Amino acid sequence: MNVPAPERAAPAVKTTCPYCGVGCGVLATPDGQGGVAIAGDPEHPSNFGRLCSKGSALGETVDLQDRLLTPMLDGQAVSWEGALGAVAGGLKKIAEKHGPDSIAFYLSGQLLTEDYYVANKLAKGFLGTPHVDTNSRLCMSSAVAAHRRAFGADTVPGCYEDLDEADLIVLVGSNAAWCHPILFRRMIDARTARGTKIVTVDPRRTQTGEEADLHLGLKPGSDTALFSGLLTHLADAAKLDRCFIDEHTAGFDGALERARQIAPTVAATARATGLAEAEVQAFFDLFAETPRVVTAFSQGANQSAQGTDKGNAIINCHLATGRIGRPGMGPLSLTGQPNAMGGREVGGLANMLAAHMHFAPEEVDRVRRFWNAPNIITGEGMKAVALFEAIEKGKIKALWVIGTNPIVSMPRADRIREALAGLDLYVVSEAVATSDSARVRGRKTVLLPALAWGEKDGTVTNSERRISRQRAFLRAPGQARADWAILCDVARRLGHGAAFAYPNAAAIFREHAALSAFENDGTRDFDLGGLAEIGERAYDAHLPMQWPVPKRGPEARKGRPRLFADGRFYTFDQRARFVAVQPPALAQAVTEAHPLVLNTGRIRDHWHTMTRTGKSQRLSAHRAVPFVEIHPDDAARHRIADGGFARVTTELGSAILEVMVTDGIRPGSIFAPMHWSDMTSSNGRAAALARGIPDPVSGQPELKATPAAIEAVAYRSRGYLLTREPLAAPAGWWWARATVQGGSGLLFATQEGSREMALTLRGMFPGHELAEYVDHARGLYRCAVYRGDRLVAALAVAPGAQRPEWELAKQIFARGEMEAIDRRTLLSGRAATASAGPVICACHGVGLDVITAAISAGAGSVEAVGAACKAGTNCGSCIPEIRKLLPQALARSAA
Ligand SMILES: Nc1nc2c(c(=O)[nH]1)N[C@H]1C(S)=C(S)[C@@H](COP(=O)(O)OP(=O)(O)OC[C@H]3O[C@@H](n4cnc5c(=O)[nH]c(N)nc54)[C@H](O)[C@@H]3O)O[C@H]1N2
Ligand SMILES: Nc1nc2c(c(=O)[nH]1)N[C@H]1C(S)=C(S)[C@@H](COP(=O)(O)OP(=O)(O)OC[C@H]3O[C@@H](n4cnc5c(=O)[nH]c(N)nc54)[C@H](O)[C@@H]3O)O[C@H]1N2
Ligand code: SF4
Numbered sequence: 065m066n067v068p069a070p071e072r073a074a075p076a077v078k079t080t081c082p083y084c085g086v087g088c089g090v091l092a093t094p095d096g097q098g099g100v101a102i103a104g105d106p107e108h109p110s111n112f113g114r115l116c117s118k119g120s121a122l123g124e125t126v127d128l129q130d131r132l133l134t135p136m137l138d139g140q141a142v143s144w145e146g147a148l149g150a151v152a153g154g155l156k157k158i159a160e161k162h163g164p165d166s167i168a169f170y171l172s173g174q175l176l177t178e179d180y181y182v183a184n185k186l187a188k189g190f191l192g193t194p195h196v197d198t199n200s201r202l203c204m205s206s207a208v209a210a211h212r213r214a215f216g217a218d219t220v221p222g223c224y225e226d227l228d229e230a231d232l233i234v235l236v237g238s239n240a241a242w243c244h245p246i247l248f249r250r251m252i253d254a255r256t257a258r259g260t261k262i263v264t265v266d267p268r269r270t271q272t273g274e275e276a277d278l279h280l281g282l283k284p285g286s287d288t289a290l291f292s293g294l295l296t297h298l299a300d301a302a303k304l305d306r307c308f309i310d311e312h313t314a315g316f317d318g319a320l321e322r323a324r325q326i327a328p329t330v331a332a333t334a335r336a337t338g339l340a341e342a343e344v345q346a347f348f349d350l351f352a353e354t355p356r357v358v359t360a361f362s363q364g365a366n367q368s369a370q371g372t373d374k375g376n377a378i379i380n381c382h383l384a385t386g387r388i389g390r391p392g393m394g395p396l397s398l399t400g401q402p403n404a405m406g407g408r409e410v411g412g413l414a415n416m417l418a419a420h421m422h423f424a425p426e427e428v429d430r431v432r433r434f435w436n437a438p439n440i441i442t443g444e445g446m447k448a449v450a451l452f453e454a455i456e457k458g459k460i461k462a463l464w465v466i467g468t469n470p471i472v473s474m475p476r477a478d479r480i481r482e483a484l485a486g487l488d489l490y491v492v493s494e495a496v497a498t499s500d501s502a503r504v505r506g507r508k509t510v511l512l513p514a515l516a517w518g519e520k521d522g523t524v525t526n527s528e529r530r531i532s533r534q535r536a537f538l539r540a541p542g543q544a545r546a547d548w549a550i551l552c553d554v555a556r557r558l559g560h561g562a563a564f565a566y567p568n569a570a571a572i573f574r575e576h577a578a579l580s581a582f583e584n585d586g587t588r589d590f591d592l593g594g595l596a597e598i599g600e601r602a603y604d605a606h607l608p609m610q611w612p613v614p615k616r617g618p619e620a621r622k623g624r625p626r627l628f629a630d631g632r633f634y635t636f637d638q639r640a641r642f643v644a645v646q647p648p649a650l651a652q653a654v655t656e657a658h659p660l661v662l663n664t665g666r667i668r669d670h671w672h673t674m675t676r677t678g679k680s681q682r683l684s685a686h687r688a689v690p691f692v693e694i695h696p697d698d699a700a701r702h703r704i705a706d707g708g709f710a711r712v713t714t715e716l717g718s719a720i721l722e723v724m725v726t727d728g729i730r731p732g733s734i735f736a737p738m739h740w741s742d743m744t745s746s747n748g749r750a751a752a753l754a755r756g757i758p759d760p761v762s763g764q765p766e767l768k769a770t771p772a773a774i775e776a777v778a779y780r781s782r783g784y785l786l787t788r789e790p791l792a793a794p795a796g797w798w799w800a801r802a803t804v805q806g807g808s809g810l811l812f813a814t815q816e817g818s819r820e821m822a823l824t825l826r827g828m829f830p831g832h833e834l835a836e837y838v839d840h841a842r843g844l845y846r847c848a849v850y851r852g853d854r855l856v857a858a859l860a861v862a863p864g865a866q867r868p869e870w871e872l873a874k875q876i877f878a879r880g881e882m883e884a885i886d887r888r889t890l891l892s893g894r895a896a897t898a899s900a901g902p903v904i905c906a907c908h909g910v911g912l913d914v915i916t917a918a919i920s921a922g923a924g925s926v927e928a929v930g931a932a933c934k935a936g937t938n939c940g941s942c943i944p945e946i947r948k949l950l951p952q953a954l955a956r957s958a959a
C-alpha cells in the first residue's frame with residue numbers, strides 16, 4: 065500500500081510543482097488541518113528556491129471543494145468494489161464481443177511516471193489494445209517526432225544550464241515569461257550576467273516578446289521559411305561546421321537544397337514570413353556570429369500542421385553549425401506538462417511501445433519477454449485525433465480517460481462530447497467531480513476518484529530529462545486512491561494479478577528502470593539501469609537526477625546533463641540526420657466567411673482547464689473572464705470595441721469573449737486563451753473551436769491557426785455578483801466565474817434591464833436584508849445583501865456598454881464584516897479612497913493603479929516599484945508587465 069503521510073504540523077516535505085515542465089522543487093509544510101504552506105526549494109537545480117505565481121499559490125488549490133471523493137456509477141455513488149467490477153466487467157465483455165482494440169485509453173502528461181507505466185503495460189501488454197494515447201499528443205509529439213527524425217531517438221540534447229551559459233537565446237513559439245516563468249527568469253539572469261541576447265519568434269508580441277532584444281512577429285505558420293532562410297544564410301556566409309557535418313551527420317545537401325528553394329535570400333525569407341528584411345538580416349547575423357545559441361521551442365512550433373518540420377528546420381541549423389550537446393548551445397524543446405517527458409519514457413504515446421522502444425519485431429519480443437505479457441501488441445495505435453474520430457464512428461466502444469479533460473482541451477470538442485454518449489463504457493479517473501469531462505455520460509459511465517497533488521507519490525521528468533519526486537504530504541481524502549493502484553486493481557480483476565502486484569510506487573519505478581536497461585547495452589538513449597535496484601528508502605530520498613543513469617560508466621547513479629557531445633547519435637550509423645522540410649503552409653486557408661486566423665494558448669495565472677488554478681483567488685484576479693485579442697485595424701473593420709463582447713465562430717462552434725484590442729497581435733489574427741470551460745463560463749470554451757488538422761508526421765493537431773469569424777455582441781446590462789458560495793447563474797446570462805477572496809464571483813452580461821435584474825436578485829436571496837441603490841432611468845442597480853453586519857452578497861448592474869469594475873467591491877467583500885462606510889461605497893460604486901485597479905501582481909494583490917501611482921511618484925525601475933508597493937517582489941511573474949509600465953517603456957511604445 066501507499067503509505068499515507070501523517071497529517072500533523074510537520075517539517076517541510078520536498079516535492080515538485082504539478083504544473084509546468086520547468087519542474088520546480090517545492091517545499092510543502094502541511095499545517096495539520098488539510099492546508100499547506102508553500103515555498104520554493106532552494107536546493108532544487110531547476111528553480112533554486114524560486115516559484116512563479118502558479119507554484120506560489122499551490123496552497124490555495126488543495127482544499128476539497130469540488131473534489132471527486134467516491135466512485136460513481138451512472139451518476140450514483142458506489143463502493144470501490146462496485147466501480148472496479150463495472151470497469152473490469154465492462155472491459156472484458158467489450159473485448160470479447162468487439163476485440164481488445166475496441167478499447168482505448170486517453171492519458172495525460174500530468175500523470176506520474178508510475179501511473180503512466182502501469183496504464184501502458186496494462187493496455188499494451190495485457191488487454192492487448194494499441195490504442196493508448198495522451199494529451200501529450202496535443203503538446204509535444206511534434207518535438208518527439210523531430211528528435212527521432214534527427215537523432216534516431218527522442219533525446220533532449222541539452223539542459224537548463226545551457227540557458228545560463230548561452231549568449232543568444234531564440235524562443236520560437238514560446239511565451240516563456242508566462243508559461244515557463246522560472247526558466248524565463250533564468251534567461252533574464254543570463255542577460256544581466258553575460259549580456260545574453262533574447263530573440264522571440266511569434267506572430268503575437270507577448271510579454272516574452274516585450275522583454276526580447278529582437279521580436280520577430282512572423283506570419284502564422286511561416287517558421288520553416290525563417291529557419292530555411294537561416295540555413296541558407298549560414299551556408300552562404302561560410303558559417304557551417306564542415307567538420308561536424310562531414311563526420312557526424314547525413315543528409316545535409318538535400319536539406320540545404322530544399323532550404324534554398326524555400327528561402328534563397330534574406331529578401332525571400334522576409335517575403336515568406338511577412339517580416340522586414342532588416343529584422344531577418346539582424347536575426348541571421350546574430351545567429352551566425354554567436355556560437356553559444358540555444359533555440360528553445362514550444363507550442364507555436366509543435367501545435368502546427370507542420371510542427372515536425374518546424375522542429376527539424378530548427379535542429380538543422382544547430383547541426384549545420386555543430387552547436388549541439390555542448391555548454392550553452394543546442395535545440396531545447398520546452399515541455400509543457402510536469403511529466404510530459406515521463407510519459408514519453410514509459411511509451412504512453414500510441415506510436416511507442418515502452419521505454420523508448422517502438423515496434424521492430426525484436427523490440428516487441430523484448431518487451432513481451434520482460435513483461436511476460438500474454439497479449440503484447442505488435443504495431444502502433446491511433447493517435448488522439450484519430451482515436452476520438454474512431455469513437456465518433458463507433459469503432460471504439462470503451463474509453464478510459466485518466467488525468468485530462470478532453471471535452472475542453474481536444475480540438476473539435478463539441479463533436480467529441482456528442483460522440484462520447486455513444487460509448488458502451490466511459491471511465492474517467494479524476495480528481496475533480498465537476499470537470500466538463502466528468503459530467504459527460506456514456507451508456508455506462510464510471511467515475512473513479514484519484515488522489516491529487518500533495519496526496520500522491522511518484523516521479524516526474526522535466527524538460528531537461530531531470531527526474532524528481534512528487535511526495536505525499538496530505539492524507540488521502542474520502543475514498544480517493546492513487547491512479548496506479550486503481551489500474552492494478554482492474555488488472556487483477558481481469559486475471560493479471562501477478563503482473564500488477566506492486567506494493568508501492570517504488571516497486572513500479574524499479575520495474576520501469578529495469579525495462580529501460582533490459583538488453584540495452586548503450587543502444588537506447590533512455591537507460592535508468594543505475595536505478596533499477598533502488599530501495600524504498602533511497603527512492604523516498606531520491607534527488608533530482610537527469611537521465612540517462614546507466615548501471616555502469618561515469619554517469620552511473622548520478623545522471624548526465626548533456627548528450628551528443630561525442631557526435632554519436634542513435635541512428636544505425638550513429639550519424640544525425642538533416643531533414644529536407646516542406647515549404648510553409650497553413651493547414652486551412654482563411655475564407656470570406658472565416659477571414660481571420662484564430663490562435664489559442666495560455667495566460668499567466670491559469671493552468672489548462674482551470675480545475676485547480678480556478679480555486680485560487682490570487683490566480684483568478686489577473687484575467688477574470690475569457691477574452692479575445694484583436695488588432696485595432698480588424699477591430700475597426702468588424703466594429704468591435706475594446707472591453708465589449710464578440711462572438712468568435714469557426715466551423716466547429718462559437719464562443720462569446722470579452723474583447724481586448726491590442727497591436728501586439730498581427731492584423732488578420734485573433735488570439736483566445738484555452739482555459740475556460742463550461743465549469744467556469746457560459747460561452748467561453750475557445751479551445752474547442754480549433755479545427756485540429758494533424759501534422760502528417762507526428763499527428764499533433766494544429767491548434768494555433770483555425771479560420772474564424774468575429775462579430776460584436778451587445779448586451780443590455782453588465783455587472784458582477786459576489787457570493788459566499790458559488791451560485792449557478794440564471795439561464796440566459798453570459799457569465800464567467802472567478803474565485804474571489806471569501807467567496808465566488810460572477811462577471812455577467814444579460815439582455816435584461818436593471819429593473820428585471822433587481823427582481824431576479826431579490827428572488828435569489830429571500831429572507832436577507834438588502835441595501836439597494838436604484839436608478840433605473842440610467843440602467844443602474846446596486847445591492848448589498850447582508851445578515852446582521854455580515855455581507856453575504858454584492859451585486860452591481862450597469863448598462864451593457866460599461867465594463868464592470870469590481871476591484872473595490874472585492875476588497876470590501878473579502879473583509880466580510882461591513883461598516884457603514886463600506887455599505888455606502890458598495891452602493892455608490894465609488895471609493896472613499898482610490899481603487900487599486902485590475903490586479904497585476906498576483907502574489908501581493910497589487911493593482912495596476914497602485915503600480916502606476918508608484919511610478920508617477922518617481923519609481924523608475926522594477927526594483928523601485930517593488931520597494932514602493934511590493935509588486936513583483938515575490939515570484940516575479942509580473943515583472944514583464946511592470947517593466948512595460950515604466951516611463952522608458954511608455955516612451956518607447958509612443959515613439
Ligand atoms: N501559465 C501557464 N503556463 C503553462 C501552462 C498553462 O496552462 N498556463 N501549460 C503548460 C503546457 S502543458 C504547455 S504545452 C506550455 C505551452 O507554453 P507555450 O508554448 O509558451 O504557450 P502557448 O500560449 O500555448 O503558445 C506559445 C505561443 O505560440 C505562438 N504561436 C502561434 N502560432 C505560431 C506560429 O505559427 N509560429 C510561432 N513561432 N509561434 C506561434 C502563440 O502566439 C503563443 O504566444 O505551457 C506550460 N505552462
Ligand atoms: N485550442 C487549444 N487546445 C489545447 C491547447 C492549446 O494551446 N489550444 N493546448 C493543448 C495542450 S499543450 C495540453 S497539455 C492540453 C491540456 O489539457 P488537459 O489535459 O485536458 O487539461 P487539464 O486541465 O490539465 O486536465 C487535467 C485533468 O486531470 C485532473 N487531475 C488532476 N490531478 C489528477 C490526478 O492526479 N489524477 C487524475 N486521474 N486526474 C487528475 C484535473 O482535475 C483535470 O480535469 O490542452 C491541449 N489543448
Ligand atoms: S515555473 Fe511555475 S508552474 Fe512551472 S514548475 Fe515552476 S513554479 Fe511550477
Ligand SMILES: [Mo]
Pocket residue numbers: 202203204400401
Ligand atoms: Mo501542453
